[in-house]
Amino acid sequence: MNKHIKISRRGFLQVGTSAAAIAGAVASTRLAAMEQTLGGQDYSSVTGKERSSVPYTCLACNIEDGGIAYIEKGRVVKLEGNMDHPNTRGKLCAKGNSGFLHIYDPDRIMTPLKRTGKRGEGKWTRISYDEATSLLADKLRAVITRAKDENKPEILNEIFFKYGRDRTGGAVGRFMHAMGSNSTINHTNICEASKKVGLEPAWGPDIESCDWANTKYILNFGSNILEAAYFMNPNSQRLVDGRVNNRAKLVTFDVRLSNSAGYSDEWFAPYPGTDAAIVLAMCNVIMNEGLYDADFIRDWTNVTPEQLIEHLKQYTPEFAEEESGM
Ligand code: SF4
Known part of the structure; x- marks a missing residue:
């Protein structure tokens, strides 16, 4: 059999394109099939054993995509998108993929901190949640009492709440209404606030x-x-x-x-x-x-x-x- 098949440049390109298309189709089918089959499953690279998995919501930003956390020896070792989540469709962004590093960060703040030095000195001490809530209650009570005694409700605006993102389902707003203050600020004020202001009246x-x-x-x-x-x-x-x-x-x-x-x-x-x-x-x-x-x-x-x-x-x-x- 003649191994040297004659082929024109046009024919070569046609064959090449078809081969690439077939290879691409096979690869994408395999990839999709692998994602479908393995979505929600992962294996230890050392033991080969299946890792346990827990569906979770990514809070690394306010989009709250759905993911799967894989756990090995009691530690989260990997995150990936949840195939069943309509937003992610099995994919997280780079930040979301690295979200589990927050859990084990040695600098993660695990308890309330109370300032012990002058403002700006950077001196803090750890306190319990009980101590923190008692301290806050005393300070809130002092402002409320002063507003009542002086008959000046505007004093209540001294109660100021600064937070990152409200994950409380509205409890922050209800708490501040109960306090009689409208002094709140969160990350949105310097993030997408201008976009919200533009979009809401538009549509x-x-x-x-x-x-x-x-x-x-x-x-x-x-x-x-x-x-x-x-x-x-x-x-x-x-x-x-x-x-x-x-x-x-x-x-x-x-x-x-x-x-x-x-x-x-x-x-x-x-x-x-x-x-x-x-x-x-x-x-x-x-x-x-x-x-x-x-x-x-x-x-x-x-x-x-x-x-x-x-x-x-x-x-x-x-x-x-x-x-x-x-
Ligand atoms: S995966 Fe990325 S985009 Fe989605 S919620 Fe997490 S950080 Fe936000």
């Missing part, structure tokens, strides 16, 4: 849930959604679904070449803080060229198309170019 919920998987065109202004955006894990997975399965086009405006910008079909780098000028100019063109859905504007907004056209007149493409460099 209600403070968390957008775009139909990434079924869209054809994604205009992304400044979001690094594949790495760090709010609800990054579920959203980035579905964005990739849309890109791969639905051939969605991704266009990103970002001042820097983030990983999301790098993954985009097109990347534009406007001057910092000028995205809104570009959006307004786009709206101007859409309205002027009659590319809008008049019924949608009438049914779902509190302006008419005519009012919108008038308002957007000032935001010409030339204006946007001057502002953004785009």
Whole structure:
């Protein structure tokens, strides 16, 4: 048999492409099958024995993805996404994967600490929870008594609650209402507060849930959604679904070449803080060229198309170019 089969360049490429496609299909089928089969199971790399597993909720950020914790000799040794969780679909982000390191961190604070030195001196001593709650009760009582004695309810605002994330199902808010104070601050104040303020009046919920998987065109202004955006894990997975399965086009405006910008079909780098000028100019063109859905504007907004056209007149493409460099 002639081992030297003659093959044209075109034929070689066709065979190569088909082989790669078959290999890819087999690999992805195997991978999916392995994930399906082994999801929720893991084995010790030393003994080969199956590790016990416990479903848990990741609290490494406020998305609260579902995961599986694997335990060996009484210690959590590995985390992975829970295949049955609709958000993670079996995948955690890098931070979530390393979440179990918090448990065994030698610097983890396990008891209340009471400051024993001057403010800023960094001197603390460990106290029990009983001691801590008694101390707090004394201080709260003193403020409440003073507010009553002086008949000044505003004094109650001296009761100030600073917390990271409220995992209490609203108990923090109810406690502060009971105290008569509205002085609270949490991490959201310096995190996604501006986004919440923008989204709530626009369409209600403070968390957008775009139909990434079924869209054809994604205009992304400044979001690094594949790495760090709010609800990054579920959203980035579905964005990739849309890109791969639905051939969605991704266009990103970002001042820097983030990983999301790098993954985009097109990347534009406007001057910092000028995205809104570009959006307004786009709206101007859409309205002027009659590319809008008049019924949608009438049914779902509190302006008419005519009012919108008038308002957007000032935001010409030339204006946007001057502002953004785009
Ligand atoms: S995004 Fe990452 S850190 Fe946040 S809940 Fe999900 S896995 Fe945990």
